[in-house]
Amino acid sequence: MKIASTALAIALAGISTAALAQPITGAGSSFAAPIYGKWGEAAAAAIGTKLNYQSIGSGAGINQVNARTVDFGASDMPVKAEDLAAHKLMQFPTVIGGVVIIVNIPGVEPDQLKLSGELLSEFYLGKITKWNDAKIVEMNNGLKLPDLAIAPVYRADGSGTTFVFTDYLSMLDPNWKSTVGSSTSVKWPVGNGAKGSEGVSAVVRQVKGGIGYAESAYAAQNHLTTTQMRNKAGSFVKPNMESFAAAAKFADWSKVQNFAIDLNDQQGAASWPIESATFVLLPTDAKDPAQTQAVIKFFDSSFKNGNKIATDLLYVPLPEAIQNTIRAAWSAQYKG
Amino acid sequence: MLGDKIFAGIATACGVLVLVILSAIIISLFVGGLPAFRAFGPGFLTNTDWDPVKQVYGAAVPIYGTLITAVLAILLAVPLAFGIAFYLTELAPQWFRQPVGTAIELLAAVPSIIYGMWGFFIIVPIMGDYVQPFLIDTLGEVPLIGALFQGPAFGTGILTSALILAIMILPFIAATMRDVFLTVPGVFKESAYGVGCTTWEVMRSIVLPYTRASVVGGVMLGLGRALGETMAVTFVIGNTNRISTSLFGPGNTIASIVALEFPESPAGSLKLSSLLALGFLLFVISFIVLAISRFLLRTKVTK
Numbered sequence: 001m002k003i004a005s006t007a008l009a010i011a012l013a014g015i016s017t018a019a020l021a022q023p024i025t026g027a028g029s030s031f032a033a034p035i036y037g038k039w040g041e042a043a044a045a046a047i048g049t050k051l052n053y054q055s056i057g058s059g060a061g062i063n064q065v066n067a068r069t070v071d072f073g074a075s076d077m078p079v080k081a082e083d084l085a086a087h088k089l090m091q092f093p094t095v096i097g098g099v100v101i102i103v104n105i106p107g108v109e110p111d112q113l114k115l116s117g118e119l120l121s122e123f124y125l126g127k128i129t130k131w132n133d134a135k136i137v138e139m140n141n142g143l144k145l146p147d148l149a150i151a152p153v154y155r156a157d158g159s160g161t162t163f164v165f166t167d168y169l170s171m172l173d174p175n176w177k178s179t180v181g182s183s184t185s186v187k188w189p190v191g192n193g194a195k196g197s198e199g200v201s202a203v204v205r206q207v208k209g210g211i212g213y214a215e216s217a218y219a220a221q222n223h224l225t226t227t228q229m230r231n232k233a234g235s236f237v238k239p240n241m242e243s244f245a246a247a248a249k250f251a252d253w254s255k256v257q258n259f260a261i262d263l264n265d266q267q268g269a270a271s272w273p274i275e276s277a278t279f280v281l282l283p284t285d286a287k288d289p290a291q292t293q294a295v296i297k298f299f300d301s302s303f304k305n306g307n308k309i310a311t312d313l314l315y316v317p318l319p320e321a322i323q324n325t326i327r328a329a330w331s332a333q334y335k336g
Numbered sequence: 337m338l339g340d341k342i343f344a345g346i347a348t349a350c351g352v353l354v355l356v357i358l359s360a361i362i363i364s365l366f367v368g369g370l371p372a373f374r375a376f377g378p379g380f381l382t383n384t385d386w387d388p389v390k391q392v393y394g395a396a397v398p399i400y401g402t403l404i405t406a407v408l409a410i411l412l413a414v415p416l417a418f419g420i421a422f423y424l425t426e427l428a429p430q431w432f433r434q435p436v437g438t439a440i441e442l443l444a445a446v447p448s449i450i451y452g453m454w455g456f457f458i459i460v461p462i463m464g465d466y467v468q469p470f471l472i473d474t475l476g477e478v479p480l481i482g483a484l485f486q487g488p489a490f491g492t493g494i495l496t497s498a499l500i501l502a503i504m505i506l507p508f509i510a511a512t513m514r515d516v517f518l519t520v521p522g523v524f525k526e527s528a529y530g531v532g533c534t535t536w537e538v539m540r541s542i543v544l545p546y547t548r549a550s551v552v553g554g555v556m557l558g559l560g561r562a563l564g565e566t567m568a569v570t571f572v573i574g575n576t577n578r579i580s581t582s583l584f585g586p587g588n589t590i591a592s593i594v595a596l597e598f599p600e601s602p603a604g605s606l607k608l609s610s611l612l613a614l615g616f617l618l619f620v621i622s623f624i625v626l627a628i629s630r631f632l633l634r635t636k637v638t639k
Contacts, residue, residue, distance in 0.1 A: 056599055057599030057600055058600065059599055059600035059601055059602055060598075060599045060600070062602060063602060063603045066603065067603070149488050151488050151490060156570075156574075156575030156576075156596050157596040157597070157599065157600070158388075158596070158597055158599060158600020158601070159600070180389065181389035181390070182389065183388045183389045184388070184600045185388050185596075185597060185600060186387070186388060186389050187385065187386060187387040187388070187389065187390075187577065188576065188577075191576070192490050192492060192574040192575070192576060192586045193574060193575030193576050193586065193596075194492075194574075194575065195570055195571065195575065195596065199456075199571075202456065202457070203490070203492070206460060206461050206464055206491055207464060207488075207489075207490050207491065209488070
C-alpha cells in the first residue's frame with residue numbers, strides 16, 4: 001500500500017512537471033533528426049523539456065520558422081545574413097556530420113578505393129566514365145579496377161546532403177562551380193537520382209559500378225562500402241570519427257558571421273574533406289519568449305550532456321570553445 | 337414538406353461544394369504558378385532546363401516523362417487487359433471467373449507506395465540484371481530502334497516506370513472491359529456463332545464493335561490514373577531532368593518532381609511557383625484525358 005502510494009506520488013509529480021513545461025516545437029533538417037530525437041529523450045529526463053521535432057527537410061523547416069509556426073527551424077545549409085535579418089532569426093550550429101562516398105565495384109573492399117574531389121567532379125560531370133580510367137588507376141596504385149562503367153547516383157529529393165556534396169565539388173573544381181554550382185538540388189549533367197539516402201544506397205548496391213554519397217551516420221549503420229578521400233593536405237583519409245573530428249578542429253570559426261561556417265576541404269593531414277555543421281534558426285522576436293528560452297535551455301543542456309549521444313550516432317560534437325561562443329551569443333541576443 | 341426542402345437544400349449544397357472545391361484548387365494552382373508563367377512565358381512548356389542554382393525552370397522534361405510513361409503503360413496494359421477480359425467473359429469456366437475477377441479487383445486496391453517498394457526492390461534488380469542487358473544485347477543492335485534500348489543497365493528508368501504503371505492500371509482497364517463485354521446481348525453472339533463464326537471472329541466482329549466506345553473510355557480512365565501516379569513512379573524512374581532517347585534512361589514525371597522538390601522550396605520562391613505551375617499543367621492534361629473519356633462513354637449511352 002505504501003509502495004503504491006509512493007508510486008502514485010511520483011507519477012503525479014511527473015504529470016505536474018510535464019504539464020508545467022509546454023513542449024518546444026522544431027522542424028526541418030532530416031539529417032539532424034536522429035540526434036534531435038535522442039537529445040529530446042535525454043532533455044525530457046534531465047530538465048523536463050519536451051521536444052516535438054518534425055523531420056520535414058531543411059527548406060520546409062526554414063519556411064515554418066519564417067512563418068513562426070514552430071519555435072525553431074533546423075537547416076543543413078547556413079542561411080544568408082540578409083535573410084536572417086529579414087526574418088529576424090538567430091542562427092547557431094548544433095552538431096557536425098561527415099558526408100561519405102559509397103561505391104559498388106566488384107573486388108573493392110570498404111575504405112580501399114582512393115578518390116579525390118577532382119575525380120568525383122569528373123565522374124558527376126560525365127568526363128570520366130570507366131573505373132579503369134588512367135587517372136583512377138594512377139591514384140590507386142596496385143588496386144585492380146575492372147573495365148566497368150561508372151554509374152553516378154545522387155539524391156533526387158532536395159537535401160542538405162546534396163548541398164554539402166555539391167559545395168565540396170564547387171570548391172575543388174572551378175569547372176563544376178561554373179557549370180553546375182551548389183544547392184540542395186542541382187541540375188546534374190549525368191547519372192540517376194534516387195529518393196533519400198536509403199534510395200541512393202539501394203541503387204548503388206544494385207548497380208555494378210555505382211557511386212553515390214550519403215551521411216556518415218547512415219553509411220555506418222548500413223555497412224556501406226565507403227572510400228578514402230584525398231584532403232587539402234594531400235593525404236588520403238578514411239571516413240571515421242577521428243577524421244571527422246580532425247576537420248572540425250581546424251575550422252576557423254572566428255572569421256565567419258552567424259556561425260555560417262563551411263567545413264568542407266579543411267586543413268590538416270588527418271581531416272576528412274566533406275563535412276558540414278547543421279544549424280538551428282531561432283526567432284529573435286518570438287511572440288512567446290518563454291518558448292525561445294526553453295529552446296536555448298534545451299540546446300544548452302544538450303551541449304552539456306549530449307556529446308556522448310552525438311558520438312554514438314556518429315555525429316561530431318561541436319568543439320567546447322564553440323559551444324561556449326554560442327552560449328555567449330545567446331546571452332547577447334536574449335538579454336534578461 | 338419542410339423536411340423535403342431542407343433535404344433538397346443540403347443535397348444541392350453538397351453538389352455545388354464539389355464544383356467550389358474543384359475550382360478553388362484550379363484557381364489556387366494557377367495563381368500560385370502565375371509568377372513562373374510570367375517569368376518564363378510560353379517557353380516554360382518547352383524549356384528542358386530545371387536548374388535550382390541558376391533559378392531557371394522549364395516543364396518540358398516532366399511533361400515528356402509524364403506522357404511517355406503513361407502512353408507506354410497503356411501500350412503494355414491494354415493487350416493484357418483485353419486478354420483477361422476476353423478470357424473471363426468467353427473462355428473461362430464458370431467456377432474460375434469469380435476468383436480471377438476478385439483478384440483483379442484486389443490488384444486495384446493495393447496502395448501505390450506498395451507498388452513503389454515492390455518495384456524498387458524486386459522489379460528494378462530483375463530489370464537491371466536480366467531484362468535490360470538482354471534487350472541491350474539484342475534489340476540494342478538493331479538499326480533505327482536500337483537507340484531506344486541502350487545505355488547503362490540501372491534497372492530504373494522510363495521503361496521500368498511504364499511497367500509498374502501498367503500493372504497498376506491493369507485492373508481498371510480489365511474490369512471496365514469485362515463489364516462492357518458482358519453488356520453485349522447474348523442474342524447477337526448466338527446469331528454469330530449460329531452462322532459459323534469462331535470465338536475470335538465473334539470477338540472481333542460483334543463484341544468489339546458493339547463495345548468500342550466504352551473500351552476506349554476504360555482505357556482513358558487508366559491513362560488518367562497513370563498520368564497522376566506519384567509514389568510508385570518516384571521510386572523507379574531515376575528522377576533526372578533530361579530527355580534521353582533510350583527507354584532505359586532516367587526521367588521525371590510532373591507528379592514525382594513535385595513530390596521530390598516541394599520540401600526544399602522556400603515560400604515565395606520561383607521554384608515553388610514553378611512546381612505549382614507544373615501542378616496546374618498536370619490538372620489540365622488530366623482534364624483533357626478525362627474529357628475525352630467522358631465524351632467517348634457518352635456516345636455509347638446515347639446510341
